[in-house]
Amino acid sequence: MNDNKTELQKMLDGELYVAGDQQLVDMRDNARVLLSRYNQMMAEPLEKKNEVLKKLLGKCSTIDIQPPFFCDYGTHIIAGENFFMNFNCVILDCALVTIGNNVMCGPYVQIYTAYHPLAAEERIKGPELAAPITIGDNVWLGGGAIICPGVTIGSNTTIGAGSVVTKDIPAGVFAAGNPCRVIRTI
Incomplete structure (x- = not known):
């Protein structure tokens, strides 16, 4: 591990990082200003x-993201052509979130790259972790779906409403549940 890395570099590299680092705070504050402006633009x-x-x-x-929309930084989100996200969605983009072409999200979809150490003695020290999320082309995320850190969802897949996606989901399937699992091939 390189001690000369900034907290931003550690965050993006999937290492423990301090979210209270001033550079990260400034980046989140900038995102909040833009989100506040955006979320007032419903009409x-x-x-x-x-x-x-x-x-x-x-x-x-x-892209078409219906306000209100919330994210941590915004700068770590790469969205392809024809991306649609319905009302009240959240993307915690502490790591890269790559979204393919023709992806649609129902309301209240939550995409979380951020997580914390499992061991309480490590967690209470404060540093956090993040793992990238990749969503393929032509994916539908049903309303209220939660996509957990480090997950990849293959192209042409549908995730059922209310699902909690904790592991990779292959291409060309319908998957649903908590935890989300493949129900059938499409």
Whole structure:
């Protein structure tokens, strides 16, 4: 482990990091300002809302995220073409979140890259962890689905409403439940 790494570098590399680091706090504060502006734009045209989203998100193209929307940084979200996210969704992007083309999310979808050590004695010390999430092309995430750290969801897959995805889900399936499991091939 390199002690010369910034907390941002540690966070993105999946190492223990201190979320209270000033650089990370400043980045989150910047995201909060943009999110506050965005979440007040419910009745504004999509083009006007996307001007704010393009400042917030790391890389995006044709997207439609219904406010209110919440994220940690925004800059660690890469969204493909035709990305749609319904109301009240959350992306904790402490690690890279890669979203493919033609992905649709129901309301209250939660995508969490952040997590904490399992051992209480480590957890109470404060440092956190993050693991990247990858969502393939043509994926549908049903309302209220929760995507946990480190998960990959294959292309052409549907995740049922209310599912908690704790492990990778292959391409071309319908998966649902808590924990989420493959129900059938599509």
